[in-house]
Structure formats: structure tokens, C-alpha cells
Amino acid sequence: MLIIDDCIQVSVNFDGHPLFHIRRFHSLLQNRTHLLVLLSNQVVSQNGPKKSRIHCCCPVWKSEHHIRRRGIDLYPLFRYSVRFRPHKNSYSGLESTNMLKRTHNCGQLRLSDVGIQVILSGWVNSYRDHGNLVFIDLRDREGLTQLVFNPEIQKEVHRISRDLRCEWVIAAHGVVRPRGEGLENPKLATGQIEVAIDKIEILNKAKTPPFDIDVFEKVNEELRLTHRYIDLRRPEMQNKLRVRHRVAKIVRDFFDEEGYWEIETPMLGKSTPEGARDFLVPSRLYKGTFYALPQSPQLFKQILMVAGTDKYFQIVRCFRDEDPRADRQAEFTQIDVEMSFVQADDVISVNERLVARIFKEVLDVNLPVPVPRISYKEAMDNYGIDRPDLRFDMKLKDISDIAAACTFKVFTGTIEKGGIVKGLCAPGGGKFSRSDIEKTLTNFIADFGAKGLAWMKVEKGDDGSGLVPKSSISKFFSAEQLEQLVQRFEAKEGDLLLFVADKEATVNKALAPLRVRLGHELGLIRPSQFEFVWVVDFPLFEWNEGEKRYDSLHHPFTAPIPQDIPKLDTDPASICSQAYDMVVNGSEIGGGSVRIHDPAIQAKVFDLLNISRQQAQERFGFFLKALEYGAPPHGGIAFGLDRMVMLLTDTDNIRDVIAFPKTQRGQCLLTEAPSEVDKAQLDELNLRVQKHSHTPSDTQRP
């Protein structure tokens, strides 16, 4: 055995076929602990270090142990011609000349292709080795194709195929042939055919992946995020990326056809501390000043209207530094739209056609246009929330009138204090046990601030006629009142009535999620059912009791309906805005409004929001100034692209529709962002990190 030093380069031909290339060997063999070079029947070299420049063809040797066990007996397995030459510090382009270039993808071949020669490239999805016959399922993003290796076709290629492992990257040449009768695989689109391989090229080996790509079990998400490149190989994830691309493509095509321009707006902008927390970026040139990443391009798109661009759209990244949720990331993507000389109906009709096209082209779902509309008040009354899930009925009913007349202190007391009693009828909910209701459901609504949940099961009366709500509180109700309850909810035998008594806001806050939960648990939702609705007629303001001022329900640039403009001076709380939200299955996927284009009205709104003239000038001065130079009437909308893709892919996790998402604590597990930076970087920005600025011991120090 002879140690070969670092300056020998070996090129290997395999039966005269240059199936392997020098540079590829390098990457193939980097992870090896040992390399051996065979010449004749001798082991010529053994070498350990990873960084060796020696290249050789030894595709089956896994370890020193393996080689020792086989010893020199390995020789008959190898028939390489081996040529040495001095290392000239160059790979001389050998790697690119002979690579098998693919002719088809792995989801493409059908019976009609039988007989043709093809080259496929991809990842080894699985291997089934029968000793002589070897089957490889080769995977790329388009699908799987079965490759067959038979020693009778090409002995050496067959031998190499036995060493292939999952996730190795290969290219293979062969002939498409039909599978024998009864051997088709109906699970695969390409299951009618297979490719009999006579040439193969190993483009790269792979470490055993940290989790199986082809596995049905749910893998720990932390692991998936740290190895996102593995996770994204899974067909399910590739489909989500594909759908996301399709949506973006449809959006661009649609708006282009409709005469919209895609215009980019800055990522480094001005902080306007309203709404969510900003992500800040320090300025190097102006010490002590900061850019903010955009929460949305709201002001820029309105300025574009003043600039006469007329019809604008953008698929744009937005940033809000708030805690994430299952359907919320700090960094997310909007389909942002704005148009001039329009009223609310114009914006609505264009955009429902857009959404209809997306759902038609991606899912083949026909969405009825025009999409129905309900008012904010209707939504709050019937569903307790401004984004109602209309896939099932189960409307909330106010029973304050009945409750006021009963003798149940919790109900009457609440009403005396100005609260309400509202409830819902869960069809078939009578099957819930007392513990289901009084523990599980009561705890559930307690999270939303409700103090208790009253219930009644609707059963047949004792005399066998009529329906009577039964429960521990039914004794506080007269027979007539019980009858009224049954009628109000149109309850049937076996239903469950649930009530919450509190301030109206609290009642709605508790009952809305309870309704959705029951809808799921009672199986009231059909799979792949989509119910679209525009929620309209929002109030312009809501009263903020803590701050003693009005807040915008939408944002401060939303226009009131024209006939309510006089109320800005008299009765702001009752003003109706020109805002609209598109809601699908209880999820808000988009929202927008007609904007204020009159500087005088904008000023009045700022007054009501308790934003002083000076504050308004500091924050939005540039924008208010723009409005003074001939702003057209305009309005727009923004859709949440991530949420739309979630709906289209039936996903309840926003991270699954983002290629490189962050965790709930805002970390990227792949890159380990955020990270500390060099002192030099901080110095350049004139920044200093105060590590313990908030600990009492520090502040008390003299």
C-alpha cells in the first residue's frame, strides 16, 4: 500500500465510458473518511483527509472497516483503466463536456413515449434492490419515474445502481418501455411506464437526510426549518411553492390585461408610528436616524395616484414587528392595488374578478360573481365578528329580551348593567357531555374574556309533545320563555343552546370563536367548500375608552361615505366608511377602501384621531402636501398573498406557504438570523448595544 500525496490527480474511465468527471468526484468524495485508488489488483493509495485533491472512482466503499473486510478481493469488481498525471492545478473543463443532459422531467413520460431514448435527472427517492433487478424511483419537482437496472442490459451500470442511496443526485439514460401487465403503479402519473437504464452518472452523493422525504408522519417543524432545503423537496411543499407561483403569475397577467402598472415602492422608508411596531434600519450617513421597513405601501400608492399613474399594483413584502400567529408572520406579502377616479363598487368588481380567476385557475372552483355582501353590523349581530365563516349557518341570536324577564340572576344582572345575553344553537350538540360543556367549552370561551357559559339541551317534553330546553338553569325560565327560546333558535331535538351574558363586545368575542369551533366539531363544513363575502359599511371610527379618543377602524386615510361627511362635526361614531373586506371561510384575505382625497376632510379626521396638526405634519406632511396638488378620487385594496395561498392549498400554517419562514420568536432556523454583528459595523452606524440597560442593579449603580 502506497500513500499518494496531494499533488497527484487521477482520472478514471469506466469501461471506456467517461461516466464520471473529475470535479464531480471531488464533491462526491469530500465526505469520505478514506479514499482508495485501485490499479490492477493492488491497492495503490489510501488517504484520509477530507481536503485531499486526489480523485478516484470508488463508489461503493463506505469506510475503512468495509474495505478491510473486503481486502484485495475487491479487485474483480472493478475494471477501471486508471491513469495518473501530475496535478496541474486545473480541472481542464472535463466536468462539463460529457454530462448527461436531461431530455424529459420525471413526471412527463407516458405510454405514448414507449420506445424512445430519454435522459432523466433528479434525486433518488427510493430504491428496491432485488439482487439482480434494481428499481429506482427518480424524483424531480414534476414527479417520480421508475428506473429499472438489469444486469442483462448493462452489467456495470447495474452494479453502480446497487450503491445508489436516497437523495443522491443522478442522471440516467435509457429506453422508455411499458410495464408488464399487472405491474403498473396507479399511484404514479408515470406508472404505466419505466425506463430501462443503460448509462448513469452520479452527479452528487448525499448524506442520509435528517428526516425522510417520503414519510407520512408529521415531522417536527423545528427540524424541517433548520433543514428547509430537505423539507422543500417534499412534493407537498413543492406543490405549495407551485401554487404560490401560479397566483403571482395570474395576478400579474390579470392586472396587466386590465391596464395596471406594477410599480415598486421603497423598502427603506419613513417610520410613521401608527398601528404596528416598525422594524427599524439605522442610517449610516445620518447618524442617529432610522429608516423603517414598510408595514404596507399605503402612502406611496396613494401618492402614485396623485402622480397620475392611475392604475397600480404590486406584489410586495410588508413588515410588522408584532408577535406571529399560525396565520401571521412579521414578514409577509401583499397584493397591493390602487386606482384613480373610482368608487367602492369599481374596486370591488375588479378585485372579485381577480379572486374568481385565481380560484378558477388554481382549484377549478367557480366563485359566484358578484360576491355577496353583508354589512359590518349584520356580521357582528349574526356571527359576532367582522370576518364571518359562512360555510355553515348557526347564527348568533340576541335573547336579551327573554333573559331580562327570567329570574336567572346572572342574566338579569348583566342586562341591568347594560350588557346583553346572546346565544347560539349547536345542531346535534346535545351529544356533548356536561363536562364537555362546563369544562372544555367554558374554558375555551374564558380565553376570550367571557366569565361563563350557560347551556340548555333541547329535548322532548315530558308528555312527549313539544320541545323543551333542559338544564340546571331552566328552572329560572317560565314555560313560555323556554318556548320562546326554542322558537328564536328554531331549535330541534338534540340541539344544544349556549348563552353568554356580558358586555356586547365580550359576548361577541367569545361566541364568534365558539361558533367556529362547534362548526368544525359538529361536521357542518364540507371539505373544499369556499364561501366568499364582502363585508361592507364599516364604521369609520371606534371609540378608544382608554385613550379617550377615536381610532380608525381601517386606517386614517379611509373616506367616509359622502352623506356622512357632515357628521364629522356632530356624530363621528355613527359615520360609515367606504371600506370593504373580502372574507373567505372566516379568514380576511383582503381589505381596502376609497381614500380621502380632500385635504380638509383629512385634517378633520386627524383631529378626531387626536393627531395634532404638528404631529400630522411630522408623520405624514409629505403626503398631505401631495394631496394639495390635485389628488384624484382614488381607492384600492390589499390582499394577503400568504393567506390566499393557505386557502388554496388547504393549509392552516402560514410557514408552509413561505419558502423561508421564521419561527414564532422571529428566528430563521436555517440562517440563524437575527444575529449579533461586529463592533465595527455598529461603530459605523454610531450604535452601541446596551446589554443590561433594564436591570435594576445597573440603574442603581452610582
Added chain:
RNA sequence: GGGGCCGUAGCUCAAUUGGUUAGAGCAUCGGACUGUCGAUCCGAAGGUUGAGGGUUCGAGCCCCUUCGGCCUCGCCA
């Protein structure tokens, strides 16, 4: 900032409720096998039970601290 769930082999999960040497399936490695397709069969290897401390004769299990992930309330004009 608050509440909840979780962390055991590479992965997914067990471990008779504090008791002997922490098990299984899949993956990995070795062997056999010419029609499989989540191949099969035989064999092997694989563990600081997230980390640190405590209680105990004895801790995967109980207590405290801490790290990480997920869900959620607040927050998200």
C-alpha cells in the same frame, strides 16, 4: 408581558404512573433475493431521555431553573 401543550435512537412514538439492562416501527449499515413500487427476508449498529440543579435507596417519570418548538390572550391603524 400572560396562559397552555410539547422535547426519549437519525425520524415517528412507547416505557405498566418512582423500580432490574429505556423498547418498537421506519431510516442507517451488512448479507440474501430477477418484477418491485411504503419491496421482502436474515443480521448488526444506534441513547448524556433538550440542558443544569434538587428530592429519593432509586428519576425518562416528582420539584426548581433554563433553552428550544408549537398553539393562544394581549398586540397586529
